[in-house]
Structure formats: structure tokens, C-alpha cells
Amino acid sequence: xxxxxxxxxxxxxxxxxIGFYIVIAHENLIKKxxxxxxxxxxxxxxxxxxxxxxxxxxxxLDEKYELYSNPLPHVLILTAIVxxxxxxxxxxxxxxxxxxxxxxxxxxxxxxQDAHDQLECQLEAYGPSSMEISxxxxxxx
Amino acid sequence: MTxxxxxxxVIIPLLAAPFCIFLRIPRLVGIFAILVSAAAFLxxxxxxxxxxxAGTISYKLGGWPAPWGIEYRIDILNVYLLLLVSAMSxxxxxxxxxxxxxxxxxxRHVFFYTSxxxxxxxLLGILATADAFxxxxxxxxxxxxxxxxxxxxxxxxxLTASYQYLIMGTIGATFIIIGVGLMYMMTxxxxxxxxxxxxxxxxxxxxxxxxxxxxxxxVCLKLALFPLHLWLPNAYAFxxxxxxxxxxATATKVAVYLLIRLVFSIFGIEFVVTVLPMQEIxxxxxxxxxxxxxxxxxxxxxxxxxxxxxxxxxxxxMILGLAIGTKLGLVATLVHMFNHALMKAAVFLAIGGAVxxxxxxxxxxxAGLGRKMPLTMAAIVIGGLSLIGxxxxxxxxxxxxxxxxxxxxxxxxxxxxxLMSSLLAVMYVWRTxxxxxxxxxxxxxxxxxxxxxxxxxxxxxxxxxxxxxxLNTSLTVGLSKMAAESLYGIFGGVL
Numbered sequence: 001x002x003x004x005x006x007x008x009x010x011x012x013x014x015x016x017x018i019g020f021y022i023v024i025a026h027e028n029l030i031k032k033x034x035x036x037x038x039x040x041x042x043x044x045x046x047x048x049x050x051x052x053x054x055x056x057x058x059x060x061l062d063e064k065y066e067l068y069s070n071p072l073p074h075v076l077i078l079t080a081i082v083x084x085x086x087x088x089x090x091x092x093x094x095x096x097x098x099x100x101x102x103x104x105x106x107x108x109x110x111x112x113q114d115a116h117d118q119l120e121c122q123l124e125a126y127g128p129s130s131m132e133i134s135x136x137x138x139x140x141x
Numbered sequence: 142m143t144x145x146x147x148x149x150x151v152i153i154p155l156l157a158a159p160f161c162i163f164l165r166i167p168r169l170v171g172i173f174a175i176l177v178s179a180a181a182f183l184x185x186x187x188x189x190x191x192x193x194x195a196g197t198i199s200y201k202l203g204g205w206p207a208p209w210g211i212e213y214r215i216d217i218l219n220v221y222l223l224l225l226v227s228a229m230s231x232x233x234x235x236x237x238x239x240x241x242x243x244x245x246x247x248x249r250h251v252f253f254y255t256s257x258x259x260x261x262x263x264l265l266g267i268l269a270t271a272d273a274f275x276x277x278x279x280x281x282x283x284x285x286x287x288x289x290x291x292x293x294x295x296x297x298x299x300l301t302a303s304y305q306y307l308i309m310g311t312i313g314a315t316f317i318i319i320g321v322g323l324m325y326m327m328t329x330x331x332x333x334x335x336x337x338x339x340x341x342x343x344x345x346x347x348x349x350x351x352x353x354x355x356x357x358x359x360v361c362l363k364l365a366l367f368p369l370h371l372w373l374p375n376a377y378a379f380x381x382x383x384x385x386x387x388x389x390a391t392a393t394k395v396a397v398y399l400l401i402r403l404v405f406s407i408f409g410i411e412f413v414v415t416v417l418p419m420q421e422i423x424x425x426x427x428x429x430x431x432x433x434x435x436x437x438x439x440x441x442x443x444x445x446x447x448x449x450x451x452x453x454x455x456x457x458x459m460i461l462g463l464a465i466g467t468k469l470g471l472v473a474t475l476v477h478m479f480n481h482a483l484m485k486a487a488v489f490l491a492i493g494g495a496v497x498x499x500x501x502x503x504x505x506x507x508a509g510l511g512r513k514m515p516l517t518m519a520a521i522v523i524g525g526l527s528l529i530g531x532x533x534x535x536x537x538x539x540x541x542x543x544x545x546x547x548x549x550x551x552x553x554x555x556x557x558x559x560l561m562s563s564l565l566a567v568m569y570v571w572r573t574x575x576x577x578x579x580x581x582x583x584x585x586x587x588x589x590x591x592x593x594x595x596x597x598x599x600x601x602x603x604x605x606x607x608x609x610x611x612l613n614t615s616l617t618v619g620l621s622k623m624a625a626e627s628l629y630g631i632f633g634g635v636l
Contacts, residue, residue: 020312032308036311039312040311040315043319043322047318047322050322050325073325076274079278083277083278083281083285086281086285087311090288091304091308094303094304095304097300098297098304101297114298117298121443121505124503124505124583125503125504
């Protein structure tokens with residue numbers, strides 16, 4: 001069994017890493033969800049590849065064939081696809097609400113606005129003397 | 142009827158959830174949700190009685206026998222947690238009736254109860270099922286409804302918190318299905334007990350090792366083990382108080398349960414500690430979590446966020462108990478799971494009671510509330526004392542068993558660190574007490590009164606439970622010991 005013979009698993013690994021990288025590296029909330037979808041899709045491929053048996057046919061009973069692929073992983077992944085759709089839909093709905101609330105879907109803008117809110121809380125709690133400390137903290141971040 | 146209890150446990154809240162939408166009238170839906178949750182609790186009680194008298198129950202869905210069909214298997218460990226989750230949800234739902242009126246707009250109440258019941262379904266399902274893929278499905282049911290509940294919070298940061306949790310939670314769940322897939326590849330089965338029989342044959346293969354790795358990272362993301370806890374503080378801080386109380390009491394415990402199942406029932410403790418240095422990894426991460434999260438808790442301005450960080454620290458104790466790898470260590474973890482649910486539910490419900498009156502969860506706005514809402518604030522203090530581990534509270538029982546297990550294993554430096562970490566808990570609890578009792582009010586709280594009775598009763602049931610189970614440990618420790626015995630019994634050996 002050579003390395004290229006397992007090409008479908010290579011595709012799984014590459015897709016998984018691409019998806020994961022997008023989730024981590026991108027700031028745009030929609031792009032992150034796209035990354036998440038790619039990441040999940042790689043797992044669908046993984047399950048589907050797993051059920052394949054070399055030389056076997058689709059699992060529909062017929063007298064002409066003896067060897068069938070394993071249908072169970074395919075059925076399982078149907079469930080996972082539905083879950084994936086639900087997750088993406090919910091994620092997109094949240095992004096819409098975030099856009100309405102913050103006026104942006106860039107992670108950095110949102111964090112800046114949150115940090116501003118946080119600073120106001122701090123000001124209310126400890127008075128202006130705490131500002132110096134929080135300024136330093138901001139620079140560290 | 143009684144033979145179908147395992148499936149009824151899950152299906153009652155599942156069918157009730159969409160029914161809520163049709164009932165439409167918020168008040169009616171609220172009462173309906175309590176009844177459903179109470180029914181689930183009664184079913185758990187029935188199951189407990191069956192398990193104690195007749196031993197482990199195996200339920201075949203649709204009559205298909207185990208490796209082909211989905212099996213629900215209720216043993217002493219499941220039933221202990223089923224009882225905990227359904228009891229907590231019932232108590233929390235009673236307080237929800239008034240609490241969400243102030244925290245959510247009227248037209249969202251029905252959706253809140255619907256997602257609450259779906260979340261309950263998911264959690265109960267994870268506990269009841271013995272099928273690894275079924276676990277994933279229920280995990281996602283509970284997770285998706287949790288994201289919805291968090292996003293219902295009034296602060297706009299609830300939305301980002303929910304989004305962040307969605308991203309991390311989905312990665313965690315996807316890791317879990319990768320793990321399940323790899324296990325299926327090697328063994329051709331999804332049933333946990335079938336897996337346990339077949340995995341030892343292929344134990345040394347790299348596929349099984351990576352299956353274990355993926356599964357454990359996924360579960361640790363779900364249970365918010367340090368340093369995978371980043372989603373938790375914001376999610377708890379900005380969710381509606383009722384959702385926070387319910388999630389803090391149950392969601393992470395169910396994830397810890399999954400970890401215990403994975404380690405003890407599927408792979409077996411011998412594999413886990415001999416092939417991989419899991420004991421060391423869990424010990425280091427557990428301790429790091431306890432200290433890092435407790436220190437963060439001290440600096441929080443939002444009281445919900447403060448106790449959310451404390452939750453991360455408490456999860457560290459549970460993981461530390463697992464890391465010891467002995468029966469007593471497991472007992473410490475199981476007891477703490479129950480006890481922590483009691484303390485956190487009490488504290489978060491009491492905070493919810495205060496938020497109901499002052500519409501803020503900022504610590505500074507709690508200044509002076511000690512005089513205005515003595516009963517509610519006393520609940521926070523008793524919950525806090527329990528978190529520290531003061532004698533006469535459940536927290537003491539947990540710490541006692543944990544330290545005992547550590548000493549039995551000769552890990553006395555860790556035991557000393559655990560005791561020192563209680564001092565950090567003293568600091569964050571004291572900070573809360575200082576604001577509540579010893580600081581003049583910052584906002585106008587003249588007409589603030591005690592939380593409404595429908596919240597005060599659940600809060601004090603939990604507070605009294607905190608004290609009762611601190612004095613009488615026969616239920617918690619007894620069931621934990623039985624569960625630990627049975628988990629170690631599977632593989633027959635103590636390390």
C-alpha cells in the first residue's frame with residue numbers, strides 16, 4: 001500500500017488543517033464559520049472513505065453481487081451533516097445579531113468595543129486612579 | 142412501563158420541547174417545563190431504585206440487540222448523575238418563572254423554555270446512552286440549545302460569548318467524532334462495552350492512540366479544562382442568570398462524566414496510565430487550572446464572571462481526583478461533581494435573585510445589598526464558604542476526600558498545593574463579601590427588597606442541601622463509592 005493509494009485520507013488531513021487554520025487565523029466571523037464548515041466536511045469525507053471496501057458495490061441487496069460497502073458510516077455521517085447545518089445556521093444567525101449590536105463582524109473591532117466597556121466598569125469601580133494600571137494592561141495585550 | 146424508564150428519561154423532555162412552542166402562553170409554558178423536568182426527576186428516582194435493587198439496566202432501543210442497535214445502559218454512575226441533572230433542572234426551573242421575566246423580553250420566554258428542555262434532553266441523553274455516536278448527537282443537541290440560551294442574554298457581549306462557545310464547542314464535538322470514527326475503524330463497533338472488549342486487541346496501534354487523543358481533547362474542550370476553558374467565563378457571565386445556574390450545575394459535570402466513561406469504561410484505566418502519561422498531564426493541568434483560574438477570579442468586576450472563573454478552578458479539582466488514578470481519587474471526583482453542582486447552582490441562583498432586583502451583575506452594584514436582601518446575600522456567602530471548603534458544608538467533604546486520596550497515594554506536595562489553593566478561594570469570596578456587606582451603596586438601592594419568594598425557596602433549598610450533604614454524606618459518598626467500585630470492577634485491578 002503506497003502513500004498515494006490512501007489519497008482520500010490525505011485529502012481529509014489537508015482539508016482538516018485548512019479548516020482549522022481558517023478558524024484560528026481569520027478575524028472575520030463569517031470566514032471563521034466557513035473554516036469551521038470545511039473542518040467538519042473533512043470529517044464527513046473521513047467517515048465516507050472508511051466505509052468503502054475495495055471492489056465492493058453500493059449496499060443494495062442483489063443476487064449478482066457478494067461484496068458490499070459498509071453503509072453504517074454513511075448513515076452516521078448523514079446525522080453529522082444535519083448537525084453541521086444546524087451549527088452553521090445558528091452561527092450565521094449569531095453573526096447577524098453581532099453585526100446589529102456592534103456594527104462590525106471583525107473580531108478586532110468587537111474586542112476593542114468590549115475592552116472599552118470593561119474600562120468604563122473599572123472606572124466606575126475604582127475611580128480614575130485605576131486608569132494608569134489599566135492603560136499598562138492594554139499595552140501589554 | 143417500568144422497563145422503559147431508560148428511554149422515557151430522555152424522550153419526555155425531547156417531546157415536550159417542541160410542544161412548548163405550541164402552548165405559546167409564557168406562564169403556561171413555564172409551569173409545563175417544571176412538570177416535565179419533575180417527571181424526568183421521578184424517572185431518575187425510579188431508575189435509581191431499579192439499579193440499586195436489580196443492578197445495571199440494559200435497554201435495547203427498538204428491540205435490536207446491543208452491538209447492532211443502540212443500547213442505553215444505566216449503571217450506578219449514570220443514575221447518580223441523571224438524578225443530579227434532573228434535580229438541578231427542576232429546582233432551577235422553579236426560580237426561572239420570575240427571573241426570566243426581568244431578564245428576557247416577553248416574546249422570548251417560550252423559546253427559552255424550549256431550548257432549556259432541549260438542553261436537558263441532550264445532557265440526560267449523554268448520560269443514558271451506551272453508544273459512542275449517540276453521545277455525539279446528544280452532545281450537539283445540548284450544545285446547540287446552550288448556544289441559544291447564552292445568546293438570549295441582554296448584554297450584547299452574550300452574542301460574542303455564544304459565538305465563541307459555538308466555535309470552540311463545535312471543534313470539541315468534531316474532535317470527538319473523529320475519535321469515535323477512528324475507534325470504529327479499528328473495532329467495527331460503536332457500543333461502549335463492545336468497544337471495551339475489542340480495543341485491548343488493537344491497543345498498540347497508532348490509530349487507537351490517536352482516537353484516544355482526539356476524543357480526550359474534544360471532551361476536555363467541553364469540560365473547560367485549563368487551558369481550553371476560554372469560552373466559559375464569558376458564556377457564564379452574560380447568559381441569563383437561570384441559564385448560568387443550570388449550565389454551571391450540570392453541563393461541565395456531564396462532560397466530566399464522559400471523560401470518566403472514556404477513561405474507565407472504554408479504554409480502561411490501565412491503558413490510559415501505562416501507554417500515555419495521562420496521570421501527569423491531568424495533574425499538571427488540573428493544578429494549573431486551579432491556580433490560574435482562582436487568581437483570575439480575584440480580579441473580576443462582574444460577579445457572575447468571578448464565579449465562572451471559580452468554576453474553572455473547581456473543574457481542576459475534579460480532574461486532579463481523576464489524575465490520582467485510585468478508587469479513592471475517583472470517589473473524590475464523583476463527590477465533588479455532585480457537591481459543586483449544589484454550590485454553584487445556589488450561588489448563581491442567588492446572584493440571579495439580586496440581578497432581578499438591581500438589573501446588574503457588576504460587583505460594585507452589589508455594594509450594600511447585604512442589608513437590603515439579607516437572605517439572598519447569605520446564600521451567596523454560604524455558597525462561597527462551601528467553595529472554600531469550610532467544615533459543615535459540602536465543599537469540605539469534597540476537599541477532605543481529595544486530600545485523603547492524594548495522601549493515600551503519597552502525593553503530599555500536591556495535597557499541600559490543594560490546601561493552599563483554598564486560600565485563593567478565600568480571597569475571591571472575601572472580595573464579594575466585602576462589597577456586599579462592608580461597602581456603602583454605589584447606586585440607589587433604597588427600594589430594593591428581598592428576591593421574590595419563588596426564587597428564594599429554590600435558592601434556600603440548595604443552600605440547605607449544601608449544609609445537609611455536608612453533614613450527612615451517606616447518599617453522595619455512598620453512591621460515589623458504589624460507582625467507583627463498579628468502574629474499577631470492569632477491569633478488576635487497582636493500580
